[in-house]
Amino acid sequence: MPWxxxxxxxxxxxxxxxxxPRxxxxxxPQSSGPTxxxxxxxxxxxxxxxxxxxxxxSMGSRGFALVALGAVVLWxxxxxxxxxxxxxxxxxxxxxEVRQVQPGLNYHxxxxxxxxxxxxxxxxxxxxxxxxxxxxxxxxxxxxDVPEESLMLTGDENIVDVDFxxxxxxxxxxxxxxxxxxxxxxxxxKAVAESAMREVxxxxxxxxxxxxxxxxxxxxxxxxxxxxxDQYSAGVLIVQVQMQKVDPPAQVIDAFRDVQAxxxxxxxxxxxxxxxxxxxxxxxxxxxxxxFQAAEAYKSQTVAEAVGQTSRFLKIYDEYRKAPDVTxxxxxxxxxxxxxxxxxxxxxxxxxxSGVVPYLPLNELARxxxxxxxxxxxx
Numbered sequence: 001m002p003w004x005x006x007x008x009x010x011x012x013x014x015x016x017x018x019x020x021p022r023x024x025x026x027x028x029p030q031s032s033g034p035t036x037x038x039x040x041x042x043x044x045x046x047x048x049x050x051x052x053x054x055x056x057x058s059m060g061s062r063g064f065a066l067v068a069l070g071a072v073v074l075w076x077x078x079x080x081x082x083x084x085x086x087x088x089x090x091x092x093x094x095x096x097e098v099r100q101v102q103p104g105l106n107y108h109x110x111x112x113x114x115x116x117x118x119x120x121x122x123x124x125x126x127x128x129x130x131x132x133x134x135x136x137x138x139x140x141x142x143x144x145d146v147p148e149e150s151l152m153l154t155g156d157e158n159i160v161d162v163d164f165x166x167x168x169x170x171x172x173x174x175x176x177x178x179x180x181x182x183x184x185x186x187x188x189x190k191a192v193a194e195s196a197m198r199e200v201x202x203x204x205x206x207x208x209x210x211x212x213x214x215x216x217x218x219x220x221x222x223x224x225x226x227x228x229x230d231q232y233s234a235g236v237l238i239v240q241v242q243m244q245k246v247d248p249p250a251q252v253i254d255a256f257r258d259v260q261a262x263x264x265x266x267x268x269x270x271x272x273x274x275x276x277x278x279x280x281x282x283x284x285x286x287x288x289x290x291x292f293q294a295a296e297a298y299k300s301q302t303v304a305e306a307v308g309q310t311s312r313f314l315k316i317y318d319e320y321r322k323a324p325d326v327t328x329x330x331x332x333x334x335x336x337x338x339x340x341x342x343x344x345x346x347x348x349x350x351x352x353x354s355g356v357v358p359y360l361p362l363n364e365l366a367r368x369x370x371x372x373x374x375x376x377x378x379x
Contacts, residue, residue: 085103091116124167163244217243
């Protein structure tokens with residue numbers, strides 16, 4: 001050996017001043033902290049306390065039996081566990097899922113045979129993408145934008161700022177998949193939500209996203225997220241996707257608002273024109289139908305009158321062929337009756353000779369004489 005055992009190691013003994021060995025820099029060992037307890041002393045004290053509790057003061061067979069029975073009872077009672085109303089219990093046997101239990105007091109075989117996990121499977125959770133809610137002591141809760149999550153590119157190569165929230169919960173029949181198939185559930189749901197939103201926005205045009213396609217976008221994102229998480233066997237159910245804010249970037253938002261106002265004016269003008277057309281066109285069609293029906297009625301009336309006159313003429317002609325002289329005389333008399341029936345007539349006897357004065361006002365003779373009023377004294 002290169003050093004002497006009496007010297008206290010390679011750095012020698014402590015010399016005259018110290019009673020212990022020296023360290024590598026010439027100083028002895030530093031006694032920092034309390035001295036570790038003596039195990040034998042602890043065991044002896046424990047045995048003395050146990051003897052004072054047991055009957056007879058000695059550890060006999062009866063004492064060991066009581067201790068073992070108490071330990072078994074405590075071990076068996078340790079299998080009771082409680083599941084809260086918003087939780088679902090999952091019982092594991094040697095680390096493998098064997099069953100699920102509902103809220104309330106339940107029991108499983110004590111550890112290490114079975115254990116229980118109680119995730120909050122009935123609680124609806126919320127994840128915000130593109131924004132963060134910050135608590136401010138002066139202004140309360142404020143929303144902070146996260147551009148690296150919210151800025152997205154549309155199908156027509158425009159940039160849009162989208163903030164949205166995702167409501168999700170654990171599937172009632174997928175608690176085991178939620179516990180064992182994904183390591184970070186919230187991070188997974190957030191990553192899938194952002195990816196699905198970017199895919200849906202990338203297939204849409206900016207005008208549709210900013211105006212009438214919000215509900216369709218939310219439904220498409222929800223379906224795509226659910227399909228992706230089901231492929232992961234994540235045991236997650238997407239309850240709803242809510243788009244909080246959909247705006248163009250802040251640098252061009254004024255120009256986009258002007259464009260939207262112009263489009264709104266265009267739609268309003270189109271709606272007014274369509275309203276006017278809806279009012280005028282039916283009126284014109286009604287008038288056209290009325291004129292057409294009147295023409296049809298006139299046509300039917302004229303045709304019916306012509307047919308009637310033709311029938312009348314044919315009947316008269318048939319009668320004329322049977323007795324031409326009589327029919328001719330009758331037609332002459334009827335015609336003269338129609339011509340002279342409503343006019344004033346003066347009959348002159350041709351046999352009277354020259355007894356009629358030629359300048360006599362014959363038209364005055366046909367005037368009816370007005371009756372004379374009786375005089376006041378007449379009775």
